[in-house]
Amino acid sequence: MFATLRNPEGKNAATKTELQAHSDLIHVVDMDVNSDESVKIALEGILTKAGNIDILINNAGVMYIGITEAFSIEQAKEQMEINYFGAIRTMQSVLPAMRSAKSGLIINTSSLVGQIWHWSVKA
Structure with missing residues (x-):
């Protein structure tokens, strides 16, 4: 299993340690979803080590809460x-x-963003 996060050797070192404490099977890879090059390098590295990617979970996200203006x-x-x-x-x-392997699953999560409809109905 591979987990990606920005700067796992720097400001996110504690998160890396926490993830790896759960299992020796978790490998943390540096990846910044804001960077084409970072995503390319990270996923090529994962494919080289693992051979394929069965499941991709997109979990990175930010949300600003408050008044729009x-x-x-x-x-x-x-x-x-x-x-x-x-x-x-x-x-x-x-x-x-995934297409080459004829298999794979992509899961996109939304976290709090999925609750926007609830707040907009009240507006």
Whole structure:
């Protein structure tokens, strides 16, 4: 099993340690979903080690909570870059191998973002 996160040797070292404490079978790989090159390198490395990818879970995401006018356009762009384009990047990188293997599953999670409909109904 491979888990990806940004900067596992730096600011996310504690998270890496926590993940690896669960099992010797968990391998942590450095990957930033904001970077085409980072995603490409990470997934190529995983494919080299594992041979294929059976399941991709897109779990990276950010959400700013509060009134819309309090957030800058840059924050909105960052949110889209991570939540939408990050998922697209990883899917585009893994789909050729999944198609070649004629198997694979992609799961996209939304976390709190899935609750937006609830808040918008009250607006």
